[in-house]
Amino acid sequence: MSYCPNTENEQREMLATIGISSVEGLFDAIPAALRATSFDLPEGMSEFETYDRMKELVAANTADTVNFIGGGFYDHIIPAAVDHLSGRAEFYTAYTPYQPECSQGTLQALFEYQTSICRLTGLDVSNASLYDGATACAEAAMMALRVTGRNRLLLDACVSPFSRQVLKTYLYNLDVEIIEIDPCDGALDRAKLTALLDDTVAGVLVQNPNFFGRVEDFTAISEEVHAKGALLIASVYPLSLGMLNSPGEMGVDIAIGDGQSLGNPLSFGGPSFGFIAAKKKFIRNMPGRIVGETVDKNGQRGYVLTLQAREQHIKRHKATSNICSNQGLCALRGLIFLSLMGKTGLEEMATLNFDKAQYAKALLSSISGVKVLPGATFNEFTLLLPKAAPPVVANLLKKGIAAGLPAGDYYNGLENGLIVTVTEKRSKSEIDMLAQALQEVL
């Protein structure tokens, strides 16, 4: 099935209009020596057989593990309306709203999305989404380099190792010095930051809650960073902002993060969306699409893509970013999710996560020999087991429990560390089961 509708008759008529006798003639412009000599692909099939084949693939995954893993992707509830509304074909089969009059649906939704992100982060401006949280870190870092004209970045190593790896890949071929600050007890080493911070630093990247789950107050840090003329960039977990201090309240200049927790399924890692919000004075250095409000000729309110002179299709190599496609539909899901949750629902959901994780943290750390990294946490925390974490995780996985991420894979000296995530979807009995199973394998 190839979804090509034209019958042989119609094709003949079209060829006659063009003045050639066969479709093959249209490819005469391609020199014979350049033509493909093989095309070794399987034969096609019906949609029904295709779906069966996909079901076979899915069956090769193990579906019924109980998830206590996070690391940037979180197993959260998604109201049914999110699927149904984002599944409106008028949304998902449209493209970038280049023609605003016939794209007001997408444009208004993105304006509302930007508003939600601004309100959530406590910052002034947001773009219409980036690819994911990790690439958003890289875009924010490059934004800080542009704004300050400096070329050093300080990274708190408590930021997700995946985000830090992506950032380094982005900057691989640029003349930028990246200095990582090793964690101190699972938190930012503030003394080391102070020692490294000077007026050559473009930006400082932190994460809240960080990769270990630790929640911090960066208010004092933002003052210190600003005193040196640098920007503070914070990667945040948007769902936690139903409870935690917002980046804006802490004086952060650029907030970024991954929007997966806002109504996007795990889907083996994507698609989700990245968000970026900033203080208004940085808007011309933002990457990606931005939707702005305006009026039409009759004075009626409407929405357009704005400040396009930053973008690649106008500025080419001088653009603020190379991004073209973003993750619009996933951002729409985020907006619908936040609209359904609303002001109090998001708080309640954050509280549910916090309460369950606190229950689990107390229970698990009461197991003999198990300690927990100090400090406040939201829905993720790091246990210190009495032995290396990887074999413990492997054993628990065999019992159908994905118990957490072994921290030693990313941090030297934390071979016994296990980063555990507890979302609102985990029941008390599942948490109790984890505790019992952990006790058994230790």
Next chain:
Amino acid sequence: MELIYEKSVPGRKGVKLPASDVPTAKPLDPALRRNKAAELPEISELDAVRHFTNLSRRNFSVDTNFYPLGSCTMKYNAKVLENAAALFAPFHPATAILPGGEAFCQGSLGMLHDLGSLLAEITGMDEVTTQPLAGAHGEMTGILLVAAYHAAKGNKAKKRYVVVPDSSHGTNPASAAIAGYEIITIPTAPYGDMDLELFKAAMNDEVAAVMMTCPNTLGLFNPHIKEIADIAHSFDALMYYDGANLNAIMGKVKPGDVGFDVIHVNLHKTFGTPHGGGGPGSGPVGVKKSLIPFLPTPRIVKEGNGRFSIETARELSIGRTANFFGNFGVMAKAYAYIIMLGKAGLIQVSEQAVLNANYIKERLKKYYDLPYDMTCMHECVFSASKQAENGVHAIDIAKFLIDKGYHPPTVYFPLIVKEAIMIEPTETESKATMDAFIEVMIEAAQQAETDPGSFAAMPLTMPVTRLDETKAAREQNVCCAG
């Protein structure tokens, strides 16, 4: 239409959450908590359903309107692909990186690996990474692979330039610049391809890569592509293929056969996944053997026993380009598309896409200037310069089309054609749809002569008429106050 925020009523709720089955925990220190809840809307589920359903009706889309947006390949997106991708919704990507976790994800890992193999065969490449998240992300990844290749040879400092034709997509020079290169732009010759003599004159051994779109953004296949590749290779510059236009040549030409070393493909264009109002896309990158050592991690490997595993430690890799494994859900749709269409189906796609474009080109060339009058591939580029003499510009014709129920073609791109109107019908449109579109395009051309003044007010049938873009840029109102 009101904003969702303007429908908010304090105390109204859209979702009932599950009751807590654990004790209430002691709250965090106030210094760690926000002072004031985020002012999100307070609405019922039905409020949300009406709001977003009505918003959706203010969009043109492939499912509602012919959408011949050039360079974007707005083909029909088969519904079964949505169902296929939804099967994978519950799977956590981090399961795969747990000790012993690969065994739990054989279906997902196998799909990624097999999609890479299928794309490698279609493009004539030796290996494909599916990690890049969109076309431009693939471009950046590809250019970073080029940078790593040159660095490994000790040529990092020497290789400073990337060559692009002036007809290229804006993402090409932007991606190369982000990756640290200076750009050399080569003009297009009167025959519609990159000027070969100027290209030869510009080449030197400081060029790291040449980025080509073939067929180019004029919809023309460059017959000198092999010669260009040979010249580039003689300076140890690598050839980059922008796969945005791959829909034209499946089964006809393999970029890897004609001298390209690295390619990205846009799954959301050629491989039938929906565009989502701006995304998500997916931009897998294929490379020749010489670049395999530099591919991003994690890399999916098929072992001798047929099991799939993840390789993370690779000394020369450029590193990670995305959080986990890329836009997996998009890839699941593209994989289903490829196995459903199969060999004959994909060849038919390219043939019918090219037939449709040439049919429109042939029928409209009496009415619109055709700056490069030759057989096109999957898209054709007209100019409204004739109509512009009467004051009717490409944008005005676009607005005329909106009033007739057609999403306009791409206008003012490529930049090298004045008043460009770039039409890409794709293979999924019927002759009847195209005939009706052609009649409307002819009507626009005629009205441009008989009543040019009528265009300024268009569109008249949409929720808004032409919008004040200057005001938007000046006021920068990008977030609803509150």
